[in-house]
Amino acid sequence: MEFLIFSAVAAIAIAAGLLMVLQRNAMYSALFLVVVFFCLAVIYILLGAYFLAVVQVAVYAGAIMVLMLFVIMLLNVAWPEPDDRVLGLLRPLGATAAVTFAMLMAWALAGTPGLPSPLPGTSLPVGAAMTLGRVGEAQAGHVQEVAVTLFSKYLLPFELVSILLLAAILGASVLARKRPDHA
Amino acid sequence: MNGIFGLDGRTWDIILAIITASIKAFVIVNGLLLAFAYMTLSERKVLGRMQARYGPNRAGPWGILQPIADGIKLAFKEDVTPRQANRWIHLLAPCLALVPALIIFAVIPLGPEMEVFGVPWTWHVARVNVAYLYAAAIASVGVYGIVLAGWASNSKYALLGGLRASAQVISYELAQGLAAMTAIVMAGSLDLYEIVNQQVASGLPYALYLPFGLVAFVVYVIAGVAEANRAPFDLAEAEGELGAGFHTEYSGFKWSMFFMAEYVNMINISALASVLFLGGWWPIPTDAPGVVQALGPVVFLVKIALFMFMFIWLRATLPRLRFDRLMSLGWKVLLPVALVNLIGTATVVALWPLGTWPFAN
């Protein structure tokens, strides 16, 4: 059952991911990306990480992508036809690079001795299996577990991210300032 | 039920749970849509009374068949899609607005968990340990409906309306979330059932946990009105400026889906406000004898109805805000107030043991 859901969702995610890249219309790309985010959320649920799943939807699908849509709408760019002399060369090059990379990753992951995973007929990389093991024992995915880890082991990174956000806000205010007249 | 069809007990439990959940979901969705229909009627009647007129009173006794007549009219009305519009997204948008609105209700606990003739019975479809976040996340997905409707219509009024609406919803989500966090911090849980239970057990709804609970409640309700794009925050469909906002180019059934989404969202916001701040089925005790327990949902529905009346009342009373005032209210008033309020709450919760409130009694 879980395996069926996983396979279906993973297939949708991959298809949506491909469609996102292959679309010319930026709006469609953004929407397919949202589909990918939802598929990821479902996979998090399968892993027992409810909190992460919900946050994935709320933050990525609900907030970030809406802002992206905003930008696309406000710019409302008539996307210029890309220059075929440049793209003609780059497209096969990019495709080759992507396929090579995918094969390389597949090779690297296939050579991985997996631990027995909760999904029948699959094996998970060590790290993921480890995380799953902890799900069982401490009900990870519970907000409490996430919070305790965040404020104990990852306290310093957590606080540092606040500086990162402050820097980002500063940057936004710099960019939003009216440009002085071009000299 | 062991051994039936060769399936073991656990599988049967799962299948049974799925069937129960499906039935409940069916009932809730239809209930919401029915509530929507009569909400439109009562809105028109109440507005009518407030403006010293009668409201609809022709279809059936006291006009109670009016929603059905409206529904039939909308379903058979011509469905116009502008020629330059993006056909698929134009179709997708109303679905994206309505579906999230309908599925939020799954996690709302209408009444206490009880036993009917020895069989456990719950008044919610699912009890999730991150229920509030689920509701907030799904609600934020509903924005897509508005944004895409504005964009796909290929009309400047729709586009501007969509932009306004989504900017407004995103902005007020922050204040709303922070206000809700106040209740969550008080309860120490994101589980809506647990939040209600704590209020019922302590004898007071969080809105009466002075001063922070009341402030959070007020902020939550104001932000909720804005979230629902209702007057006085209904700038997205300010007919004087924008035609009808993001759904200018919609008609027929697709338009009525937006209409439904708006009202169902109002119901959701009311339900969440009742859960977070008014104690859900409070003052019915969670572990009362069965018959009294069954009054829980009734109390809950009464609270929702009061909120709905308030929505109508506001619409009849208050003039629309200007857009920049609306944004500065959200960002410069509600957000800081909610933030300070949350910090205050967190301080109290940290200093006094969980479940006690120094200024409550």
Place this chain on the structure above:
Amino acid sequence: MTFALPALDWWAIAPMLVLVLTGCATLVAELVRGDDAGRAPLAWLTVAGASVSGGIALGQWDDPARLAFSDMVSSDRFTLFFTVLFLVVTCVTVLFAFEQLRREDFHPGEFYPLLAFSTIGMVLMAAAADLVITFIGVELLSICLYILVGFSRRRREPEESAIKYLLLGSFASAFLLYGIALVYGSTGTTSLACVGRALGAPGGLVGACEGAVATGSVATGMLLAGIGLLVVGLGFKAALVPFHSWAPDVYEGAPTAITAFMSVGVKAAAFAALLRVFLVAFPTLAPDWSVLLAVVATVTMVTGNTVALFQRNIKRMLGYSSIAHAGYLLVAIVAASHAGAASLLFYAVGYAAMNLGAFAIVVVLGRAGEERVAISDYAGLSQRQPLLAALMATFMFALAGVPPTVGFVGKFYVFSAAVDAGYVWLALAGLASSVASAYYYLRVVYQMYMVDPKEVVASHSPHRWVSLVATVAGFAVIALGVFPGGIIGVATASTSFVR
């Protein structure tokens, strides 16, 4: 569920805390004083904060090396060495920017805090004991730089540079993150020391490795893929060659102060992170990755030096030259030895001196709206401003690696470390390409001394502080070239964790 705060070892991160406070204080100070108030106080506030931070770092030199905050950062001499280096670079950048802010009418209220925050990012990259911190450091640095590169809103080119840097930089961050995920997937930990232990590296500072797999049971294929992605992610920040295409454009478009900051500070930070990650987490895999890095280093040196030959713009020329120098620095990592690590630190200091010096001259010669960055603008400089010309010549000779400057000594240490590690061909490639590089460095000297000035240019404001920086840098370039022993000793002591 029990909740235990980790031990809060504030002293271990005190230099960073001071920088955070400095950044926030600058922000508030600008808010209080208003826009029209003078710019000098904010600059001095930043310099003062950096000095206090550097003073604390120097005072911690004799503290025992330790991991702090749940093994997230290491407080050891390596961290302190780079902290001091970064703070010097930051102070110099403030002095450069001070002149430019006045000329270009910048808002200082955001510039200085962003600079302070990006310095924190660099310190984090050097201090990281966990890949999570490495990533946050890289991101903090990058996000500040995206803004700083496009800070001049008066012209269009900086914005183009900034958007290029942003797009490619986010792409590189994704690679870095993917690499971290794969390393975690194969070892079950993100702590550098714990990864090292899982791979069978000899001890050192190792924290609690809960969750890490046992030594020897690491998924090798996935780990190697992860390492490759880490090289891409960090190599982008260091502008190593297949990932360098952003560098010349960004260096050209950014304000000169930021160009100097990036070509010295960011590069050093990227190499500090590379050194930490590869020599703490993956020392046992050195045979696998050092060949890869050796090839990258060769390509980087050759490409940087070759393309630099054709540049007419001095900022672009220095940009390509900095790519070539990234290649030299990478050679030190390829050696994967204590001597190699020490030579990297020494070279980083020497490179900071000569490159900051060169940029100081570029800043002095610039004017409002007209940066005077064509190499032909330097024609006849020796007749107009003999002191500046002499300093510039010193820096050019140093960058080319002519004795008795620090450039020569640094290259000597780096290449001999490579030879000791068995990479004779790499050292030869480095030597050959640095000989070729002499051509374009000396062309600047030729212009200054052998070509008559094309036009009579009115003398500019003296730029006291920047001239002082140039003089000090010129002095340092010679002094370190003649007496390298002190810094080499410090660098050796700072890299004692490398075996």
